[in-house]
Amino acid sequence: MKLVGIGFGNMVNAERIIAVVSPESNPVKRLIATGKENGMLIDATQGRKTKSVILMDSDHIVLSYLNVESIDAKLEGEQ
Numbered sequence: 001m002k003l004v005g006i007g008f009g010n011m012v013n014a015e016r017i018i019a020v021v022s023p024e025s026n027p028v029k030r031l032i033a034t035g036k037e038n039g040m041l042i043d044a045t046q047g048r049k050t051k052s053v054i055l056m057d058s059d060h061i062v063l064s065y066l067n068v069e070s071i072d073a074k075l076e077g078e079q
Helices: 026-038 068-075
Strands: 003-007 010-013 017-021 041-043 052-056 061-064
Touching: 003 061, 003 068, 017 068, 026 041, 026 052, 026 061, 052 068
Parallel strands: 041 061
Antiparallel strands: 003 010, 017 052, 052 061
């Protein structure tokens, strides 16, 4: 199991990540709202601005303050 840091010491299983997307678009905003309603939203921003949304294969939605490029670099093993 490979874990990837998403900020503030929080980590997710890299093998279960489906996508890492920007929170700017309306479809992603609707996804976040739906996840919150269903209890599947995990906010790992610690009050900071959400810069990326991580979609997991378990239907969980994880919010991170790290930008998409930073998480991508970590997934590729650069950092």
